[in-house]
Amino acid sequence: MTEQHTHTLGMHPPAPQVDEVSDYEILEIAVRELAIEHGLFTAEDHRRFTEWAERIGPTGGSRLIAKAWTDPAFKKRVMDNATEACKEIGIDWSEPTGFGTPSDYMNLRVLENTPKLHHVIVCTLCSCYPRPLLGMSPEWYRSTNYRRRLVRWPREVLAELGLIVPPDVEVRVEDSNQKCRFMVMPMRPEGTDNWSEEQLAEIVTRDCMIGVAMPKAGRTEDIRRPVHKARRPPQPATVQ
């Protein structure tokens, strides 16, 4: 999904809603009401998690990286205790329950790229993702195609996504299969000397923090990626 840019607001403010109510919209309401009536969860919990979902987006991650690039002491705090450092940019991983969400927990690790090391994140089991910092995961990240193939063929998958990593650079795949959540700190690109934090944040897009793109001066949007279905349906789990 392309990111909304502040400079477009005020030119053509997006219409807030379409003029018809789809069956999807009706279905969501219906299943939610029935679930609450059957005691599957409470209306209050639903409201709390929904409001949390409305608050999150990728700008938190962008700001964290931009600040780390410009403030070495902050960067050290990020590398020492990323969950705690997030509070300095207004992101609290304990929301909305006091203990985080049942999917995101409270154990963030930031993976720092170097000229000889490139990180990329995945969750092969179910697509865990650092949502408090990056918002909802993109559909391609959640596809079985990405999750199965990235661990096995990382360079091929990265190349398909538009990123070629030279052979002498180590590609390190981080499979977030437990409670830690990961985000990539890309290297600060050339041509950004003396940039403000705001300018830097603009080029740290979501895909750069997943590890499937690299930030570049002038690159302020991720490519819209089609979702490719895996060619084979899921097989029963077998030992390698």
Next chain:
Amino acid sequence: MNAKSDGDYARVRLLEEIRSQGKEWEVLAPLYGVTNPDPPWKTSLVGICESLSDSGALPSLERRHAEDELKDSVYGEVPSPESDLLALVHILLSRSLVTEDDLANRMRAVRARVEAV
């Protein structure tokens, strides 16, 4: 212990009827010139999934496994987030946490409510 599989997923008539309308957000939004990338109910769907996991009614890992199977088969051609919603409802139906009749009735009642405004 062998994995409890939710098994072969037969199509659900109610969900097929919804799907056949073709009213996904990626179709509707351009029709009305709306640039929001997501439909307004998407965050509520996230709320449902997190709530189901938090209460223990449907833990996230189980839901994601079933979702993977459904989205790679029955709902293979449906975009997100509509595929996520259909898959979630399908899973709840397959576990008898809601029934198709109740859903159909409630959908009629909700639509009547919404259109009366």
Next chain:
Amino acid sequence: MKDSDSNASETHARFKVGDRVRVKNMPLMFYTRTQNYARDIEGTIVELTYKDLVPEDEAFNFDGVLDQYYIIRFRQKDIWEEYPFENDTLQTESPDRWLEPVSH
């Protein structure tokens, strides 16, 4: 979801950073978070993350024992046959009880 506090009488925490470990190949259970591709593979402990219950135990035989969780680094060449890039690695997270020590 709250990480369990450390008042549990017992904790499994055998390894330190730098130790070589092998991922056990225990029978597949529905709730396991230990990937098939990692089974029987040797790697190196690179970080101790937190102590917590193990999901399999949360679902079944609740024994209340906490496990130290670790981030483990594997060489891709050790996981996949004919992986062509020497230096590539893969990291995953694992609880103590899924690991066994390797001597070399």
